[in-house]
Amino acid sequence: MPVEFEEFFRTERFPHVFCPGCGIGPVMNCFFRAFNNVGLNLTDTVFVGGIGCSSRIPMYINGDMLHTTHGRAIPFATGLKLSNPELKVVIFAGDGDLGAIGGNHLINGCRRNVDLSVICINNNTYGMTGGQTSTTTPHGYLSTTSPAGNPEYPFDLSKLTVAAGANYVARWTVRHVHQLVKSMEKVLTKNGFTFLEVVSTCPTGFGRRNKMGDPSQQLEWLKNISVSKEKIKDEEMDQLDLNMQGLISIGEFVDRNRPSFSDTIHIKEE
Amino acid sequence: MADPKPGINFMQGNDACTEGALAAGLKFFAGYPITPSTEIAERLAYRMPEKKGVFLQMEDELACISAIIGASWAGVKAMTTTSGPGFSLMQEGIGYAAMTETPVVVVHVMRGGPSTGQPTIATQADVMQVKWGSHGDYQVIALCPYSVQESYDLTVEAFNLSEKYRVPAILVTDAEIAHMRGRMVIPEKVETVDRKELCDTRKGAAYDIPDDMVPPFMSFGHGHKAFVTGMTHTPEGDIAPEDVDVQEQLVRRLNEKILKNQKDISRYEIVNPDAKKFIIAYGTSALAAKEIATENPHIGLLRLKTLWPLPEEQVLNVAQSAKQILVVEMNMGQIVRGVQRLAGSVGCKSVRFFSKIGGEAPRKSEIMAMLDKMEV
Numbered sequence: 001m002p003v004e005f006e007e008f009f010r011t012e013r014f015p016h017v018f019c020p021g022c023g024i025g026p027v028m029n030c031f032f033r034a035f036n037n038v039g040l041n042l043t044d045t046v047f048v049g050g051i052g053c054s055s056r057i058p059m060y061i062n063g064d065m066l067h068t069t070h071g072r073a074i075p076f077a078t079g080l081k082l083s084n085p086e087l088k089v090v091i092f093a094g095d096g097d098l099g100a101i102g103g104n105h106l107i108n109g110c111r112r113n114v115d116l117s118v119i120c121i122n123n124n125t126y127g128m129t130g131g132q133t134s135t136t137t138p139h140g141y142l143s144t145t146s147p148a149g150n151p152e153y154p155f156d157l158s159k160l161t162v163a164a165g166a167n168y169v170a171r172w173t174v175r176h177v178h179q180l181v182k183s184m185e186k187v188l189t190k191n192g193f194t195f196l197e198v199v200s201t202c203p204t205g206f207g208r209r210n211k212m213g214d215p216s217q218q219l220e221w222l223k224n225i226s227v228s229k230e231k232i233k234d235e236e237m238d239q240l241d242l243n244m245q246g247l248i249s250i251g252e253f254v255d256r257n258r259p260s261f262s263d264t265i266h267i268k269e270e
Numbered sequence: 271m272a273d274p275k276p277g278i279n280f281m282q283g284n285d286a287c288t289e290g291a292l293a294a295g296l297k298f299f300a301g302y303p304i305t306p307s308t309e310i311a312e313r314l315a316y317r318m319p320e321k322k323g324v325f326l327q328m329e330d331e332l333a334c335i336s337a338i339i340g341a342s343w344a345g346v347k348a349m350t351t352t353s354g355p356g357f358s359l360m361q362e363g364i365g366y367a368a369m370t371e372t373p374v375v376v377v378h379v380m381r382g383g384p385s386t387g388q389p390t391i392a393t394q395a396d397v398m399q400v401k402w403g404s405h406g407d408y409q410v411i412a413l414c415p416y417s418v419q420e421s422y423d424l425t426v427e428a429f430n431l432s433e434k435y436r437v438p439a440i441l442v443t444d445a446e447i448a449h450m451r452g453r454m455v456i457p458e459k460v461e462t463v464d465r466k467e468l469c470d471t472r473k474g475a476a477y478d479i480p481d482d483m484v485p486p487f488m489s490f491g492h493g494h495k496a497f498v499t500g501m502t503h504t505p506e507g508d509i510a511p512e513d514v515d516v517q518e519q520l521v522r523r524l525n526e527k528i529l530k531n532q533k534d535i536s537r538y539e540i541v542n543p544d545a546k547k548f549i550i551a552y553g554t555s556a557l558a559a560k561e562i563a564t565e566n567p568h569i570g571l572l573r574l575k576t577l578w579p580l581p582e583e584q585v586l587n588v589a590q591s592a593k594q595i596l597v598v599e600m601n602m603g604q605i606v607r608g609v610q611r612l613a614g615s616v617g618c619k620s621v622r623f624f625s626k627i628g629g630e631a632p633r634k635s636e637i638m639a640m641l642d643k644m645e646v
Contacts, residue, residue: 043492044491059499062495065497065498065499066498067499068500069366069500075332076339076340078337078340079298079326079337079339080343083297083340083341083345083346084344084346086491105336108328265319
């Protein structure tokens with residue numbers, strides 16, 4: 001039985017906090033579809049967030065919800081999952097949470113390979129605090145804390161999580177709604193640590209400062225900078241890894257079945 | 271390794287603490303190696319799988335405290351252990367556990383600081399940090415053993431109080447107590463308390479706290495649609511970060527549920543209650559003091575087992591009956607400030623302080639020399 005929209009979301013908490021043009025809307029829409037496509041139910045699924053705009057998503061879903069501290073969603077979820085392996089544990093967090101303050105937890109989470117479904121909404125900025133440079137802000141782009149352009153180079157979170165050992169890693173932009181639904185289905189069903197990076201829009205915090213204040217402009221930008229990973233030549237890859245050209249590769253980067261932490265310590269057997 | 275047999279055992283303080291935690295019902299442990307607490311994690315690496323529990327070594331102490339809070343919301347008893355530098359990192363999570371009323375136990379084995387300090391040497395310099403380390407107005411329950419036996423007993427108590435009041439409980443030991451080896455008796459039956467879940471109808475002293483003081487717990491996975499957040503939240507479970515009334519009611523309740531139940535939470539030992547000269551000490555600083563009071567009927571001892579909330583009633587009683595109080599601590603003055611405040615409020619102005627820092631426990635001779643100088 002699919003879960004109806006009104007049942008799936010805490011509609012009594014609407015309107016939500018997200019700005020017009022924010023990419024979180026499509027993410028929630030895609031997630032609702034994927035959740036129903038794989039036949040999960042809300043009683044056995046828990047939603048964990050860190051701090052920030054993306055981490056507010058669990059507050060609008062009608063299941064058990066743990067809104068944690070900044071950056072620590074993964075270790076909170078790790079304790080939760082291992083203490084009740086029957087639960088499906090889904091994490092929503094942003095690039096600030098997972099790429100900066102919780103970076104250590106992200107890479108060790110991948111390495112530990114606990115059954116967690118992580119959906120990272122990467123909007124290239126700190127949206128909740130008003131648009132500061134994040135670890136994924138492209139080089140040279142403007143923010144309230146890089147008024148002369150970001151002097152640093154961004155993290156490639158997908159490559160990072162592949163190298164750190166996640167069982168599944170994919171990256172799409174919020175334009176790629178069909179691919180997002182498919183990847184979310186995998187994230188929700190595969191064993192081990194799964195990571196989906198959704199490159200998103202933040203017209204208010206990021207777009208406005210970079211001549212993309214209109215949401216459609218930022219969507220157009222995402223279209224222009226995203227390149228299917230199959231189409232990238234080897235010699236370009238080295239540049240792309242650090243986003244030195246401002247391009248991002250999209251696609252499924254890894255899909256493997258290493259034993260999850262629960263498999264190795266046999267807690268599923270009891 | 272199997273369960274130690276009831277009756278007389280010979281153990282190290284850290285091991286006694288480990289066995290106490292297991293007896294209390296520990297099911298999830300997350301730790302990070304740090305001297306002088308590491309033996310607890312090492313023993314639990316064997317013991318947790320035996321008990322069908324989970325042992326995890328995390329990437330840092332921020333992850334440890336976070337993981338045990340997550341585990342607690344799955345409905346199990348969870349613990350972490352650490353020392354100075356790690357305890358500093360855990361403050362963020364301790365505040366979160368206080369705000370979300372999550373029962374967790376943190377064992378803090380104190381070592382000399384500031385910073386890396388003396389990894390293998392005891393101190394009592396973190397006693398104020400135990401109470402005030404995280405931001406905001408909040409309470410914790412802190413218990414402090416002075417022997418191997420109490421390392422076991424008070425660990426059980428820490429779990430029970432944490433479950434009953436839905437509050438982080440901190441077992442405050444130090445390198446001396448942790449590595450001390452001694453005789454301990456494991457009881458045939460250990461009294462344990464489990465948190466009151468929503469719709470729980472259990473009877474007994476552990477469950478008679480009104481729901482508007484300590485609300486029933488909503489373990490995840492039971493269809494409660496629990497809404498857990500460190501933001502200011504209403505009793506019904508919604509965020510209200512800009513509502514001044516909600517914030518005031520929430521924070522007052524979080525504090526009052528502990529402060530108004532001090533009678534139930536305070537644990538202490540009194541030797542020679544009619545003495546006119548009194549020592550107030552706790553943990554390692556009470557070792558020599560206990561010997562002195564045992565040998566000298568005219569010298570009293572109030573040994574605090576509960577450090578936070580400070581057992582005010584017992585301190586006031588001593589301040590009213592004794593003429594002179596000597597507080598003995600292995601720091602530059604932490605519990606003594608509270609004692610001075612309380613004693614002053616009932617007109618007892620003679621509160622002296624013996625401060626021993628560097629790592630050695632206070633000696634009998636040093637304390638006696640101080641006592642001799644105090645005129646009755």
